Amino acid sequence: MTDIQTPLSLTIRRPDDWHVHLRDGDMLAAVVPHTANSFARAIVMPNLVPPLTTRAAVAAYRDRIRAAVPKGVSFEPLMTAYLTDAITPDEIAAGFAEKIWVAAKLYPAKATTNSDFGVTSINGIMPVLERMADIGMPLLVHGEVTDQHVDIFDRESMFIDTVLALLCDRLPDLKIVFEHVTTADAVAFVKSHPQNVAATITAHHLHINRNAMFQGGIRPHFYCLPVAKREIHRLALRDAATSGDPRFFLGTDSAPHLARDKESACGCAGLFTAPSALAAYLQVFEEEGALDRFEGFASLHGPAFYGLPINVQKVTLARVSDGQAERVAAEIVARDQHIVPFWAGQALPWRIVEPATLPA
Template identity: 50%
Template sequence: MNKVKILRPDDWHLHLRDGETMKAVLPATARAYGRAMVMPNLTPPITSVKQAVEYRKKIVESIPDKNNFTPLMTCYLTDSTSPHELVKGFMDQVFIAAKLYPAGATTNSENGVTSIKNIYSVLEKMEIHGIPLSIHGEVTNPEVDIFDREKVFIEQVLIPIRKKFPELKIVFEHLSSKEGVDYVLEKDGPTFSTITPHHMLLTRNDLFKGGLRMFNYCLPVVKKETDRKAIVDAATSGDDHFFFGSDSAPHFEKNKLKDKAAGGIFNAPNSIEYVTQIFAENNKIDQLEKFTSLNGASFYGFAPSEESLILIKKEKPIEKDLSIMQGKDNIRSFKPDVPLYWEIAGSNYNNRFEKNEIEDAR
C-alpha cells in the first residue's frame, strides 16, 4: 500500500514549551494533528485554572492560519494541589486531565509529587469525578537502575494506586517496557496508555551506536529489542487501551549536547509519518486510524475528527532537514537510523487537496 487516508489524528501527549519556543514548534504539530494534550511542565508549572486559561490563549493566538487545531490543557500535580481547584478546572472544561510527575523524574519536574500518598485526597476526588490521571511512570530512587525505573514504578506506585482507587482513570504515558505493556494488557481497572514513535523505533543500542547519541536520549529511556517489539505489537494491535502520544519534547541543541544533557526527542515534524511507516511495515495499516485517531478520542470523551489526512509512500527516502531555528538556537528534529519514506500528501482542513483525492485514497 502506497497511499492511506485516515481521520485527522490527535496527539495525546505533547510538549510545546512557552514563549518564542512554543511559537516556533507549534506549526509542526498543527500541520497534522487536530487536537493535542499539552503538558503542563513549564517554568513555573501550570497548577491553576487561571494559568491554564492564559497558556491556552497564548497557544491559540499562535496557531498558523488555515489550521483548525485545538490545544487541550492539563494540570500539574504537586504535593499541595487543591482538589477543589482541579475539580473546578475539569468541570469548567479547562483541564481534561491531571499530570503526575514524580519529583525529579524528567524535564521541569522539580515541583512534582514527592510521595504518592501526598495526593491521595486529590486522587479520591479524581476518581469520583472521572478526571483522568496522566502518569509519567518512573521511580526516581537513585538506587534503581535507570532501565528498570518503569518496571519498579508499576510495582511500587501504580499497583498500590489501582488497589486504593480501583475506578480511577489512568493513562500510563509513553510506555517504554514490556512490563508496562503487559500491565496495561492485564486490564487492571481503567488503565490505558500512550505510545510514542521513538519508543517504537529505538532501542538502547541506538543511544550508543558509534558513540553517545544524545538526540536519541529521552525519558523514559529506550530499552531492549524485546521492549521495542512489545510496544510495536501493542500499538498495532487495534486494542483500544493503546493510543498515540508523541511526547514530542523540543530542546535547544546546546542543551542536548552539554553535560547533564536534556532528555527529550522533538519528533513533531515527522511523527505521524514514522508511525504510518511502522504500521505499514508490520502489515497493520488497517489499525492505524484506531491508534492515531479513534482510541484516544474515545477515552477522553471526544468525537473523532471529521477532517482527513492523506499520507503517501515515496520511492526514495525523504531527506529533508526538519530542524527548527529559533533565533540563533537550533531545535534538532528526530532523525533515527531508519530511512523515512512516508509523507503527508494533503488534508481537507487547509485546502491542500481536492475532494476526488480524498475519495481515491484508501
C-alpha cells in the first residue's frame, strides 16, 4: 500500500542508462525509441555479430543508432569497445582519444550472449588494461566465470574471488564498473573499494529472485545472465541501490530477443526492460522509502563516475492509481517478429510525463 506521504509526481534530472543492448537491423529500429524516450544517454554494449572491436565498426554502429532515434528526441549513444585477446593498447587508446568509445567491455569468453570472442585470459590483455588505467578509461566487466563445473548461481562470487579482486590489487587506479551485479557478495566488494570501483544494478534484479524462473513451470522471459539469485541477494541489491552510495547507479541491461528465440528449446538469456524500466526502478525506491535518493541513482552517480556533465533536461514521473495505470504492452513488433517486454501486461504505478527543458 502506498504511504500517504508519497508525492503524486517526482521531477528529476533526465536519467541515463549505463548499460543497454540495442542489437542491430530491424531489432535496433524497434528498440532504440524505448531507450531514447526514457534516457538522455546510454552506454551501448558492443556484443554484435561480429563484435565491435575497431574504431570504424563502432563509429558506424553509432551512426545507425542515431538514425533510429525518433525525430525530436534528444538521445546520445555512448559507445564501447569489445575486448578480445588480440586487441591492442594503441587501438583502445586511439578510440578513447577520438571519443569514438568511452569505455571497453570485458566479456569472459562464452559468458553470455555473443561473447564467444571474449577474453580467455586476463593476463593476456594486461597491457591493454594498463594503458586504460593510465588514460583514465573505464573497464566494464561482465562478472562471471565460465567454468562449467562452477554452479551457475555461484559464478559471480567466484569471479570476484578469482579474477576481480586480483585485478583491483594489480591495477588499483583502473576505473571499473562491475556491471549488472546480482549478489550481496558483489555489493560488499564494491563497498570495500575506493570510488574507482562502481556497479550498475538492473531493474529486474531489484524486482525478482530466482523463483520467478520456475513459477508454474519454466518461465523463459525471466531468464537472463547473470541469473537472478536468492531473495537475500535481491534485498542486498535494493539496499545498495537506494542507499545513496554514489558507487551504485542505473544500468538496465535491457537485452531484447525475439520471442521465438526466448521460447525455444535452448532459449536466449536477456530481458527487454527498456519500455518500462524507469517506472520500475522508481517503484522500488518508493517501496523502500527512498524517493529522495532516486535522482542520485538514476541521474547523478553515473555521470560523476564517467566524468560527464549531468543532463540539463528534467523529466517528471507521475504516480497513477491502480485503475488508471497503463499496462505494459504485451509485445513489441520488430518488422514481422515479436519481442515480449519484461512486465508484459502488468500495470506499474508510475509513468513518465512529458519532460520539461531547463534553461541552459
